[in-house]
Amino acid sequence: MDGTRGVTTETHTALYRQLVAEIEARFLAPLDALLDGAEPLAALRRRLDADAQVWATRLLGPDEALARSAAARFLAAAGPFDPPPDWWGTPFGRVVLRLIGHPGRESVSRSVAGAMLGITRQGVQDLVNRGKLARHPDGGVSVASIRDRANR
Numbered sequence: 001m002d003g004t005r006g007v008t009t010e011t012h013t014a015l016y017r018q019l020v021a022e023i024e025a026r027f028l029a030p031l032d033a034l035l036d037g038a039e040p041l042a043a044l045r046r047r048l049d050a051d052a053q054v055w056a057t058r059l060l061g062p063d064e065a066l067a068r069s070a071a072a073r074f075l076a077a078a079g080p081f082d083p084p085p086d087w088w089g090t091p092f093g094r095v096v097l098r099l100i101g102h103p104g105r106e107s108v109s110r111s112v113a114g115a116m117l118g119i120t121r122q123g124v125q126d127l128v129n130r131g132k133l134a135r136h137p138d139g140g141v142s143v144a145s146i147r148d149r150a151n152r
Contacts, residue, residue, distance in 0.1 A: 007060045015091040016056040019074070022092070023048055026078050059095050068099045075103050085115035094150075101147040107136030108143060116146050 028048070032041055058070040075081070075096065081103055087093045097116050102108055108116070110124045113133065117124065124141060127133040127149070134145035 011091065012056050012060055015059060015095065016052050018090055018092045019052040019055055020048060022078050023052070059092075059099070064099070067095075071096055071099045072103075075100075085112055088112075088116045089118060097147060097150050101143040106143055107138055107140035108146070109140050113141040113146050117150060 024045075028041060028044060031044075035041060055070055055074065059067050059074075061067055074092075082105075083093065088097060093116075096103065102112075102116070110128070111121045113124045114121045119127075124133060128135055128141060133149060134142040136142045
């Protein structure tokens with residue numbers, strides 16, 4: 001365990017690796033193709049490696065406001081705003097769910113709710129029927145109730 005909320009080193013490392021991979025894929029790999037591996041990219045990759053360690057620590061740390069701010073900043077810069085369902089099973093997807101819920105959405109379909117919680121669509125329906133997840137007035141499942149359930 002490390003010093004951040006009882007989070008394991010493996011969890012921190014997996015999150016750090018995903019953050020590096022996301023930035024690499026969205027920004028550095030395209031630049032690498034354009035600039036043909038120019039030296040400034042090596043410096044950017046070294047900086048990214050160090051910064052991603054800090055971001056992972058903040059995202060998993062005890063300061064909720066700092067963690068939420070870090071997640072929002074990362075999503076604004078590089079994150080998927082309507083991520084595919086399997087994204088919720090990634091280290092960053094789980095952190096975003098815990099801190100924010102679904103960015104920009106108040107409700108999601110039962111299948112997306114299931115992906116967010118790591119259960120089946122039928123499992124979500126059962127939780128909705130038992131009042132453990134809330135229906136959203138506009139349809140679907142309330143993201144706030146999904147986030148609450150994930151944080152238990």
